[in-house]
Amino acid sequence: MIRTSFVASALLLALCGSVSAADNPALKKCMDTANTTADMVGCNVKETKVQDKRLNVAYKTxxxxxxxxxxxxxxxxxxxxxxxxxxxxxxxGSATGGTIDQVNGSGCVLDMTQTRAQELENLVGP
Structure with missing residues (x-):
């Protein structure tokens, strides 16, 4: 039972994490070396800071x-x-009550921040 839950959580993580990591080599590299939930959350938080700076520049522009x-x-x-x-x-980030929620919640913030930065950049154009 525990093994099945672990496999299901790993699959969910792969599906959720792949949206951001697929287009982001730094995030992919970080996630590839992450061994714990805390490591994965750390990867998301680190990249969210990068995307938040991008968002702030785009917003001001x-x-x-x-x-x-x-x-x-x-x-x-x-x-x-x-x-x-x-x-x-x-x-x-509160869907399952398990530790995967932390990864999903931080991944959600990252994905939405990255998407919003692009939306704001598109308001002004290249």
């Missing part, structure tokens, strides 16, 4: 490009997005 009411709208949307990301990932 997008905000500076907005005029009038659109500037306030973007500020409001970004505040709501942060609340949504945090609530959504807290939910994702």
């Amino acid at each position: 997008a905000l500076a490009a907005q005029q009038g009411a659109r500037k306030q709208q973007l500020q409001d949307v970004q505040r709501l997005w942060i609340k949504y990301r945090d609530a959504n990932c807290a939910f994702a």
